[in-house]
Amino acid sequence: FIQLDTCWPPVSTMSVKVNSAFASVLLAFGLLLPCQLGLPTTTNQGDRLIVFVPTRQAQLDWLELIHSQAGKPGEVGENVRFWFGPGLLNQETIVFVPGGDYGRLVAAIPSSQDTYSWWTVQKENLGKLVTGETRRSSDISSAYRTYQEIGDDLPSKRIVWIDAGIHAREWIAPATALYFIDKIVQGYKSSDSTIKSMLDNFAFYIAPLLNPDGYVYSYTFTRERLWRKTRSAQAGGCYGVDLNRNFGYHWGGQGSSSDPCDENFRGSSAFSEPETRAVRDKLLAIRLRTISFITMHSYGQDWMVPYGYAYNVSVDNYAQMMRPVQAAADKLKSLGRNYDIGNSAVVTYPAAGASDDYAASIGVPYAHTIELPDTGQYRFLLPQSEIPRVGLETLEALKVYLGYIAAANQPRDE
Numbered sequence: 320f321i322q323l324d325t326c327w328p329p330v331s332t333m334s335v336k337v338n339s340a341f342a343s344v345l346l347a348f349g350l351l352l353p354c355q356l357g358l359p360t361t362t363n364q365g366d367r368l369i370v371f372v373p374t375r376q377a378q379l380d381w382l383e384l385i386h387s388q389a390g391k392p393g394e395v396g397e398n399v400r401f402w403f404g405p406g407l408l409n410q411e412t413i414v415f416v417p418g419g420d421y422g423r424l425v426a427a428i429p430s431s432q433d434t435y436s437w438w439t440v441q442k443e444n445l446g447k448l449v450t451g452e453t454r455r456s457s458d459i460s461s462a463y464r465t466y467q468e469i470g471d472d473l474p475s476k477r478i479v480w481i482d483a484g485i486h487a488r489e490w491i492a493p494a495t496a497l498y499f500i501d502k503i504v505q506g507y508k509s510s511d512s513t514i515k516s517m518l519d520n521f522a523f524y525i526a527p528l529l530n531p532d533g534y535v536y537s538y539t540f541t542r543e544r545l546w547r548k549t550r551s552a553q554a555g556g557c558y559g560v561d562l563n564r565n566f567g568y569h570w571g572g573q574g575s576s577s578d579p580c581d582e583n584f585r586g587s588s589a590f591s592e593p594e595t596r597a598v599r600d601k602l603l604a605i606r607l608r609t610i611s612f613i614t615m616h617s618y619g620q621d622w623m624v625p626y627g628y629a630y631n632v633s634v635d636n637y638a639q640m641m642r643p644v645q646a647a648a649d650k651l652k653s654l655g656r657n658y659d660i661g662n663s664a665v666v667t668y669p670a671a672g673a674s675d676d677y678a679a680s681i682g683v684p685y686a687h688t689i690e691l692p693d694t695g696q697y698r699f700l701l702p703q704s705e706i707p708r709v710g711l712e713t714l715e716a717l718k719v720y721l722g723y724i725a726a727a728n729q730p731r732d733e
């Protein structure tokens with residue numbers, strides 16, 4: 320699970336959250352966003368850069384003196400900013416001088432005892448450069464972007480959570496999550512109106528691989544392609560926890576096992592695993608803004624709603640939650656794919672400690688487990704050639720589903 324809370328270089332502390340198509344990719348692949356560079360916030364006409372190359376100790380001492388005067392009222396160095404240095408003899412020191420301080424600083428520079436000058440004005444007029452900068456471009460990858468464009472997380476946007484790969488062997492799930500990311504980025508760039516409105520309506524938090532250790536183990540063919548759990552060491556010499564039995568809502572109930580060697584081992588306690596704790600902590604942090612929680616599995620072709628911890632327990636808003644699901648299922652059917660929909664215990668089997676139950680229990684209005692194709696021909700071994708079809712039909716279904724939710728849940732005017 321990927322947190323995106325830091326930036327580089329560490330000039331300032333900036334919490335970066337994610338909502339645009341562009342930034343969704345960053346979330347998915349764990350890249351860091353750059354901080355603002357150390358440019359002055361106000362650059363006026365007459366601002367200059369001076370490059371010093373001290374060749375004598377007295378010159379270096381003077382630079383150190385100016386450096387030490389930063390912020391001291393009335394001193395020559397009060398408003399001078401050192402972008403580089405002062406360092407050693409014969410090394411460049413670069414300082415930014417506001418227009419109003421330029422004359423005073425220049426007058427104070429010790430004169431060179433050599434035949435050559437030890438300083439030069441590098442940019443005669445920085446302010447002119449700044450005001451002349453062009454920052455606009457329609458292509459996201461070839462222009463400097465504003466903070467909002469790069470990743471401001473507008474509080475008015477509701478969050479759609481999508482995760483995949485909580486079970487290692489269900490490879491079509493992370494593949495579909497990546498397909499989704501790829502297509503919404505492309506769609507946004509090419510001004511696809513449905514995708515654009517989707518991204519204007521919702522902020523997407525996408526975790527394409529919730530169980531990386533298990534996935535790596537499954538992906539290594541000499542090991543176990545059909546491995547399901549994590550790879551944490553457990554009592555009795557067995558490995559792994561079924562993360563989708565480890566969440567803390569009715570943990571320990573039906574469909575989960577206390578046996579560390581069992582496929583459905585629920586862990587030693589609720590949230591005993593770092594993967595589930597990461598999901599819990601992020602979900603709790605964004606809980607009030609999260610409108611939809613979707614976790615993608617395979618196989619079965621089911622689109623389900625909580626609760627799954629036992630038979631005959633449904634969320635209070637079951638009927639409301641089912642409406643966009645029905646719309647999505649209708650879309651899938653029109654694309655030649657039949658999905659079963661409904662309460663997850665009924666559609667499949669009771670499974671206590673699952674993530675969608677937890678999401679519903681903390682108040683997320685729509686929570687789903689989606690079992691991607693197929694229905695049993697290939698089971699977990701769905702051929703790679705099926706990725707485009709599954710990806711496309713899931714994307715189309717999610718468009719319909721989210722369009723329905725957007726229409727039914729207009730933001731309230733405060």
Ligand SMILES: [Zn+2]
Binds near residue numbers: 486617
């Ligand atoms: Zn699964």
